[in-house]
Amino acid sequence: MLTSPSLTLVLGATGKTGSRVANRLISRGLPVRTAARSGADAHFDWDDSGTYAPALQGVTRVYLLGPVMRTDFADQVSVFLDQAEAAGARHITYLSAYGVDAAPPETALRSVELDLLSRRNLTHAILRPAWFMQNFSETFLKPIGGAIVVPAGDGAEAFVDAEDIAAVASVTLADPQAHAGAQYALTGPEALTIAEAAKIISDVSGQAVGYTDIDRDEWVAAAVAGGVPAGYGAVLRLLTETIASGHGSRPGSDVEKATGAAPARFADFARRTAAAWAMDETR
Numbered sequence: 001m002l003t004s005p006s007l008t009l010v011l012g013a014t015g016k017t018g019s020r021v022a023n024r025l026i027s028r029g030l031p032v033r034t035a036a037r038s039g040a041d042a043h044f045d046w047d048d049s050g051t052y053a054p055a056l057q058g059v060t061r062v063y064l065l066g067p068v069m070r071t072d073f074a075d076q077v078s079v080f081l082d083q084a085e086a087a088g089a090r091h092i093t094y095l096s097a098y099g100v101d102a103a104p105p106e107t108a109l110r111s112v113e114l115d116l117l118s119r120r121n122l123t124h125a126i127l128r129p130a131w132f133m134q135n136f137s138e139t140f141l142k143p144i145g146g147a148i149v150v151p152a153g154d155g156a157e158a159f160v161d162a163e164d165i166a167a168v169a170s171v172t173l174a175d176p177q178a179h180a181g182a183q184y185a186l187t188g189p190e191a192l193t194i195a196e197a198a199k200i201i202s203d204v205s206g207q208a209v210g211y212t213d214i215d216r217d218e219w220v221a222a223a224v225a226g227g228v229p230a231g232y233g234a235v236l237r238l239l240t241e242t243i244a245s246g247h248g249s250r251p252g253s254d255v256e257k258a259t260g261a262a263p264a265r266f267a268d269f270a271r272r273t274a275a276a277w278a279m280d281e282t283r
Contacts, residue, residue: 006060020166065095074111091176123180125172130249151216153244158187
């Protein structure tokens with residue numbers, strides 16, 4: 001008897017990874033329901049639990065990521081997972097963060113991981129990516145006035161392409177049993193300092209891009225003044241301290257292990273994205 005493919009719910013479907021995951025699943029011919037606060041198939045709001053059940057109707061697989069720039073979401077995700085189980089979901093691919101397996105259990109990202117590990121009726125795959133390469137083209141590492149300004153010192157990070165994150169996520173959702181219980185640390189193939197990344201961006205874009213290290217207190221205060229929640233400022237402080245102290249992510253093999261393809265190098269990403277830096281209008 002022929003059966004229809006399982007329906008996958010992709011949360012954060014208008015974001016950096018969710019949009020890419022949805023596209024990859026669709027390209028595989030798999031049915032997808034996208035969910036976000038706006039611009040998706042289903043309206044979904046973490047602060048409105050009434051949006052959970054409609055999004056989950058008929059779903060058996062979920063690409064899960066918590067609210068962005070929040071540190072207090074574990075209870076909401078637990079309620080969502082309860083509803084997901086009750087609705088018939090059987091697999092969750094969860095976007096966590098690099099090194100969270102060593103975080104205290106009360107940390108929201110780790111709390112969600114532990115919640116998943118405790119659920120007998122759900123298989124799971126946990127993805128722990130390093131800093132995204134796309135941070136340089138879309139968010140807080142994007143050059144302003146010809147400089148990348150961040151308190152990272154001379155520390156290095158194995159930046160990972162969001163396309164590679166999506167590639168891993170999509171294979172875990174397309175074939176959950178093959179990746180049940182997997183915990184993947186997702187990195188690029190090389191660890192780079194911000195200065196080295198800036199040099200690559202300069203080379204491929206034809207724009208002069210430098211790196212400015214900055215006082216961490218000043219940087220966090222500016223981020224909060226710019227709209228970042230104060231509680232998340234502490235997260236930004238920890239992330240940059242980790243890099244600056246020499247404890248950033250290091251290259252690993254999990255992208256290739258999951259997908260069979262080597263992860264993109266930063267130069268590959270930069271060449272593909274060069275137009276983003278040619279549009280710096282603040283100079």
